[in-house]
Amino acid sequence: xxxxxxxTFLLASTAPFALPSxxxxxxxxxxxxxxxxxxxRVELRDKRFEIGIGAGSTLNETFYHGVMLNGHLxxxxxxxxxxxxxxxxxxxAIATGFHDELTSTLKSPQGLDAARAPxxxxxxxxxxxxSMILAGxxxxxxxxxxxxxxxxxxxxxxxxxxxxxxFVTLAKASGSDPSVPACKxxxxxxxxxxxxxxxxxxxxxxxxxxxxxxYFNDWFGLTLDLRDVLAKDNPAGRxxxxxxxxxxxxxxWSAHWVVTVNATLLFPKADISP
Amino acid sequence: xxxxxxxxxxxxxIGGAGGTGAWAAGSKDKAETKEAxxxxxxxxxxxxxxxxxxDTSGDLDLxxxxxxxxxxxxxxxxxxxxxxxxVVIPRKRFLKGGRFEFSPFAGTSINDILIQHYVFxxxxxxxxxxxxxIGLQGDYYVKQLTDRESLIGLQYNRIPTLNRYLxxxxxxxxxxxxxxxxxxxxxxxxxWExxxxxxxxxxxxxxxxxxxxxxxxxxxxxxxxxxxxxxFFLFDWLTVNYMFRDYIILDKYEPLNRSASMYASATExxxxxxxxxxxxxxxxxxxGVFLPTSFQYKTPR
Numbered sequence: 001x002x003x004x005x006x007x008t009f010l011l012a013s014t015a016p017f018a019l020p021s022x023x024x025x026x027x028x029x030x031x032x033x034x035x036x037x038x039x040x041r042v043e044l045r046d047k048r049f050e051i052g053i054g055a056g057s058t059l060n061e062t063f064y065h066g067v068m069l070n071g072h073l074x075x076x077x078x079x080x081x082x083x084x085x086x087x088x089x090x091x092x093a094i095a096t097g098f099h100d101e102l103t104s105t106l107k108s109p110q111g112l113d114a115a116r117a118p119x120x121x122x123x124x125x126x127x128x129x130x131s132m133i134l135a136g137x138x139x140x141x142x143x144x145x146x147x148x149x150x151x152x153x154x155x156x157x158x159x160x161x162x163x164x165x166x167f168v169t170l171a172k173a174s175g176s177d178p179s180v181p182a183c184k185x186x187x188x189x190x191x192x193x194x195x196x197x198x199x200x201x202x203x204x205x206x207x208x209x210x211x212x213x214x215y216f217n218d219w220f221g222l223t224l225d226l227r228d229v230l231a232k233d234n235p236a237g238r239x240x241x242x243x244x245x246x247x248x249x250x251x252x253w254s255a256h257w258v259v260t261v262n263a264t265l266l267f268p269k270a271d272i273s274p
Numbered sequence: 275x276x277x278x279x280x281x282x283x284x285x286x287x288i289g290g291a292g293g294t295g296a297w298a299a300g301s302k303d304k305a306e307t308k309e310a311x312x313x314x315x316x317x318x319x320x321x322x323x324x325x326x327x328x329d330t331s332g333d334l335d336l337x338x339x340x341x342x343x344x345x346x347x348x349x350x351x352x353x354x355x356x357x358x359x360x361v362v363i364p365r366k367r368f369l370k371g372g373r374f375e376f377s378p379f380a381g382t383s384i385n386d387i388l389i390q391h392y393v394f395x396x397x398x399x400x401x402x403x404x405x406x407x408i409g410l411q412g413d414y415y416v417k418q419l420t421d422r423e424s425l426i427g428l429q430y431n432r433i434p435t436l437n438r439y440l441x442x443x444x445x446x447x448x449x450x451x452x453x454x455x456x457x458x459x460x461x462x463x464x465x466w467e468x469x470x471x472x473x474x475x476x477x478x479x480x481x482x483x484x485x486x487x488x489x490x491x492x493x494x495x496x497x498x499x500x501x502x503x504x505x506f507f508l509f510d511w512l513t514v515n516y517m518f519r520d521y522i523i524l525d526k527y528e529p530l531n532r533s534a535s536m537y538a539s540a541t542e543x544x545x546x547x548x549x550x551x552x553x554x555x556x557x558x559x560x561x562g563v564f565l566p567t568s569f570q571y572k573t574p575r
Binding site: 036062113116143145146147148150239242 | 431463
């Protein structure tokens, strides 16, 4: 009985809200209500391919800044969703200031120091750098608009974000030292020579980032992109976990930030929105 | 049965009252609405119960009768008033000229792999025009040594020479070279602008002695700075800001050959310190509170 009364009460009290609005109210609705923010806009992304070619640099590497060539291919499924891939290839590497300062103190370790510190050649032989990064990514473009530069130059732009898996290839950063081997899965302190080892080869990681497209017209633009690539790495090739030996147990997740600038082509021809 | 009938009657009364309230809330927003309602009522009175319902399409037959003409005039006036909200060139969303901006912020250093600094600060800007501003900035820093710093000793038997930042005060000039707007999923529009800024100030730094038994010394270092960032306009008085700022610090570092027998005191160490130009790049986000909290357009719409 109480349940039925409660149901009756609920229906009766909510019914007025569920009734459709009368014409008298509809006539005062703003003509802009529920309208898209931008009409007749050039659909710069929807159902279009994007190809980008450019170059960039790593940002936070410990020992070597990598100068990278960059390629990007994407298909925009909708205006705000795309699927794509990117490849970054090391063109050259530049030693960081930290690398130079550190190796300058490792020229000729003496006595007890020599037992604990590598010389500059050994230290250099253990260092690595990312040589190739291949990424698959889902891209979101939630923000689109236009801006005026100095009140005179106008351009369309958008902000985008992305994420996905990455395949990172690591390579030796500088000259080799025959006393420095490739990192073993598990080295023993008794081996006595495993203070430094180098890590190369491919590893699976992840990538995420974002950037801005600035369009010169409806098929050509410039893209500024900031990407973080996460992969297991030991850029120094030295002991990390404190077990007195260097091996693959010293690999840790490392972040490789890369900034790139691309020239971007979009095709086929852009549509005009309603 | 009687109890159920009473219950239903009370429920309908409550529901009806709620519906009336919702009705009132829906029609209170504009004076033009009230006027339209009043005009509509008079039209109803003229036409009696047989007056046709208003046509909201805007395409009315104006030859019908006086009631219809009145109703048509009412609807036409209503929709004209609403369409007046649409202008060919909208005014700028936000005016800053002659206003103060208080902008507390927090951020982190991004370019030092051995020591990270977190910053908490306040920008106080006065906008001479909409594009130019002059301001003061105060920063307080908190340091954190990175994992890489802790590995230097283990991997290379070395202790890095590092300084930490304590505070800084700067005089900055700002300029807005670009402004724009963006649509969020093509549903709403947000206005924003790019800000570039530069100036000069003082940063107080302190060495972190390699040997912790040694005394530290402080330096008041001249600090030119340049920055680039953005403001996003939320309300007439509130923005959300971010900024990348490079503090170029002419700093003094602990001498490399400092020992118990050489430059052990802070004064001696500072006298023989190694000078170095350091780029401390910070990224910070904050909010901007503008005073006065409102502004008036000086040009007609």
